[in-house]
Amino acid sequence: MAEMAQTIVIKIGGHATNQLSPEFFAQLHAWHDAGKQILIVHGGGPQISSWSKKLGLTVKKINGIRVTDSETLKVTQAVLLGLVQPMLCQKVTASDLPALGLNATGQPIIYGDYLNQKLFGEVGQLTDINQDYIAAALKTHIGVMAPLAVNPTGHLLNVNGDVAAAGIARMLGAEEFILLTDVPGVMVKDHVLSSLSKQKATHMFKEKLITAGMQPKIQAAFDALQNGVEKVTITNKLQSAGTTLLKSQLVG
Ligand SMILES: Nc1ncnc2c1ncn2[C@@H]1O[C@H](COP(=O)(O)OP(=O)(O)O)[C@@H](O)[C@H]1O
């Protein structure tokens, strides 16, 4: 793993991309001014679902992962690279920061392989990233990346944004990984958990207290922690503590 010091990876979910506050951009500026490298990995799940429905396609997810047939893959590509990514790049640029859209259509950036083609169709799991390309981009820009991977035969695969971002955070040796979503953290009823141990998460999974899109998020968080990332935050605002998951709290 080529360590890139001082890198912050922020995954922004599809709902959150539409709700970015002035405080969000102020925090990006503060990190940028402090010399941190910033990579945004964006989702767009609600937008993909909405466009799929408009086009008469069936929307199906299993454990928070979209079942992606070849038509849904086209919609995913069009929505992520045609709508969500340009909109985010424009917002970052409008806040006076240098944004660079990173996607799998030119130089491969994320490499993947089928997760389980029979079950999920055109869905990938991350196998590698183009370290040199990303490192060069982050030296000068805030990277804005879509979770689309390329497989060894050059075929595009849809990767869950949380899973992709966690793998990228791990491979970049990021110091911090933030999952910006539409809820203030991991919740039990109306209460936000300030921290979450592996044991507690296992219990919550068993009791079905973690469902839908929160499942890949928590799995992604632990994947990152188990592989070198020190701190993961799940929140809906960068200025709120949300739920913090620490490497030191992996056990217990
Ligand atoms: N225990 C939980 N705490 C918070 N959210 C949960 C929990 N279990 C399931 N969820 C659901 O997970 C959703 C967040 O995942 P998702 O919709 O995929 O967001 P994103 O687009 O940001 O990835 C929440 O809106 C909520 O409906």
Ligand SMILES: CC(=O)N[C@@H](CCC(=O)OP(=O)(O)O)C(=O)O
């Ligand atoms: C395979 C898979 O599930 N891919 C996701 C990619 C986008 C995403 O993760 O968007 P959110 O972060 O908004 O959920 C999807 O198609 O919805």
